[in-house]
Structure formats: C-alpha cells, structure tokens
Amino acid sequence: MLRGMMLRRIILAMVLLLPLAVQAREQIRATGSNTVFPFVAAAAEQFGREGKFRTPIVEATGTGGGFKSFCSGVGEAFPDISDASRAIKPSETELCHKHGVDRITELKIGYDGIVLANTRTSPQFKLTRKELFLALAREVPLNGKLVQNPYKNWREINPKLPDLPIMIYGSPPTSGTRDAFVELAMDIGCKQTPEYAVAYPDETIRKHQCGYFREDGAFIEEGENGNLIIQKLLHNEAALGIFGYSFLEQNESKVQASTMEGITPTFATITDGTYTLARPLYIYVKQAHITRIPGLKEFVREIFSDAA
Incomplete structure (x- = not known):
C-alpha cells in the first residue's frame, strides 16, 4: 500500500x-x-x-x-x-x-548623442571636453602635479564660463550612457592633460584613472533614467545633467543643450559625427x-x- x-x-x-x-x-x-x-x-x-x-x-x-x-x-x-x-x-x-x-x-x-543640458532659465554652457574633464575628474593638474579636484565654480576652469557652482547630475557606472561618456569625453580630455601621462605611464592604468569621477558632491549619480535627471534640473537652475539626446528632444521646451567644441547637438550633427559626443545604439x-x-x-x- x-x-x-x-x-x-x-x-x-x-x-x-x-x-x-x-x-x-x-x-x-x-x-x-x-x-x-x-x-x-x-x-x-x-x-x-x-x-x-x-x-x-x-x-x-x-x-x-x-x-x-x-x-x-x-x-x-x-x-x-x-x-x-x-x-x-x-x-x-x-x-x-x-x-x-x-x-x-x-x-x-x-x-544618439550624449548631451549636457540645463534649464532654459539659466545661461547656456559652451564647453570643451578638456573643460568637462577638469570639472569632473577625481584628479586634476595643479602646479605640474595631479591633486584632488579643487574646482568649485566653472569660472575657476575658464573665466568665460557661467559664474555657477560645478554641479552635474549623471548616471551610475552600470549605465551605458556613463560608459560612453567616459570614452567620448573623459578619455579625450585626459589625453589633453599631459600630467596624466607622467603620473601614470602605464596606458592601461592611466585609462582607468582617467575615468574616475570626483566624489566630493560635484557629480551626483541620479539613476539611469534621463527624465529623472531632467526633473532634478528643473528644481536646480545651477546644475547640469548628462543624458541621451532623445530625452532632450522630449523636453526641449524645458531644458537646453550645451555646445561641445562649438557644435550644438542635433539629429544632423549626431548622425554625421560632427557632434563629438555621438555614439551608436x-x-x-x-x-x-x-x-x-x-x-x-x-x-x-x-x-x-x-x-x-
């Protein structure tokens, strides 16, 4: 049984x-x-x-x-x-x-293009990748040596930039936008900073060091959704946000893109490659x-x- x-x-x-x-x-x-x-x-x-x-x-x-x-x-x-x-x-x-x-x-x-944008009620930024690197890198050159990033205001980097505190919302390390931004902006800005080649002669180590963001509050990880970053910008007129061009298109009445090396991100400049922060999807x-x-x-x- x-x-x-x-x-x-x-x-x-x-x-x-x-x-x-x-x-x-x-x-x-x-x-x-x-x-x-x-x-x-x-x-x-x-x-x-x-x-x-x-x-x-x-x-x-x-x-x-x-x-x-x-x-x-x-x-x-x-x-x-x-x-x-x-x-x-x-x-x-x-x-x-x-x-x-x-x-x-x-x-x-x-x-798609990676854009840096802020509210339309704030001054438009005209940036270069070197200036972006100096604003975001964990280490920057000072008196010929690399030191912890001391810059608090954009005008400390370039007196022609808006008189605003450096505050940038972006994605976490798991984001493809973050990875592409490091490759297209941070790596290029780092190559234009000879002190990094002196401090880190090994190319592999140097590449890692170039991609480290400062951790003193100037760069704020705000998730992987561009719309969330845009909402933060609407409540903080001093800040910039990093996100994909498609999110800018959906919110162009609220936010404006910064130029990069004198080029405004548009569908045309992204597809023809003249906008330097363009990437394939x-x-x-x-x-x-x-x-x-x-x-x-x-x-x-x-x-x-x-x-x-």
Whole structure:
C-alpha cells in the first residue's frame, strides 16, 4: 500500500510539472538601455497592433543590467534581446559564454548623442571636453602635479564660463550612457592633460584613472533614467545633467543643450559625427531563441522597419 501511495505521488508530481516543461513563453522579452527603450518600446507597440503575435515586453534596466540578465542563460526564463547604448564589453561576452549564450547577433539600430543640458532659465554652457574633464575628474593638474579636484565654480576652469557652482547630475557606472561618456569625453580630455601621462605611464592604468569621477558632491549619480535627471534640473537652475539626446528632444521646451567644441547637438550633427559626443545604439539578439520564441525574428525586422 505504501508503495502504491508513493507511485501515485510521483505520477502527480510529473503531471504538475509537465505544463511548465512544455509551455513556451509566448511574449518576446527585451531589456537594457534606458536610451534605447523608447525606440524598442515603440516598435513593440506597432508589432502588437499587427495582431500576429503578442506585444513584446520591453524593460528599461540600464545597459549593464540588461547584459547581466541577457547573459545569464538560454531558455524561456531569460531575455531574448538586450538593448544597449554601447557595445558589449569583453567581460560581458565572457559572462554570456559562461552561461551557454554563445550565439549572439549585434545589430546597430541608429545613433544618439550624449548631451549636457540645463534649464532654459539659466545661461547656456559652451564647453570643451578638456573643460568637462577638469570639472569632473577625481584628479586634476595643479602646479605640474595631479591633486584632488579643487574646482568649485566653472569660472575657476575658464573665466568665460557661467559664474555657477560645478554641479552635474549623471548616471551610475552600470549605465551605458556613463560608459560612453567616459570614452567620448573623459578619455579625450585626459589625453589633453599631459600630467596624466607622467603620473601614470602605464596606458592601461592611466585609462582607468582617467575615468574616475570626483566624489566630493560635484557629480551626483541620479539613476539611469534621463527624465529623472531632467526633473532634478528643473528644481536646480545651477546644475547640469548628462543624458541621451532623445530625452532632450522630449523636453526641449524645458531644458537646453550645451555646445561641445562649438557644435550644438542635433539629429544632423549626431548622425554625421560632427557632434563629438555621438555614439551608436545597439540591440543584441540571442540566436538560440529565434526558433524558441514565437515572432522573435519578425520583431527584429519590425525594429528596423519604417513604421517603427
């Protein structure tokens, strides 16, 4: 009798688990960059309206967070697409391989610019990457040596800049916008500062040092959503914010962009590369999911369609 009861329990457990084993996920999942989110979300809405497949789920978790989830495995429990405002890092590729995510397709979906902006009620900034570096770097040159950043006011860096305290809202290290800003602005400004080459002759060490932001309150990490940074700017006329151009477009009646090396960020200057803080945007598609998740191939086509 005991043997019969155990057999019935095993059969019952198998019956309960069977639907979970055979039921495939019916909705596409995309996660990652807050900057790419509006574009992929718009494509998802259009894709859902066509009625052949369910509307994909699109989440904004930041580029780094997106890759972490995307690279965690293959199967219905893991995202199909990772949206990114920068290229995947070697460490993230290694994480993917570690979890069996070996076949990934990288697709460039367009370009975006990183802007520095403030409220329209404040003076417009006309900046260079060298000035940005001096405002944000943890260490800056003084009397031929690198010291902890002492600058409190923009005019200490350049007397032609607005007479305002240095206060900049930006993204945390997990953000693709932060990574791209370091590469496009901080690294260039650092190369224009010869004291760094003297203090850090090893190129790898120097590159890391160039990307360290000051931690005395002048730079404030305010999450990965550009709209949150814009809300902070509206309540602080002295501050600047760093975010993607798409957020500027959505709020251009409230905030204004700073020029960079004399160039104003526009769709034209970003796509032709004359605006120096321009960057490509990507999606990464998990090839193993193409045959597993209904509509994935069609959704990727939708992202690149004129309707999207």
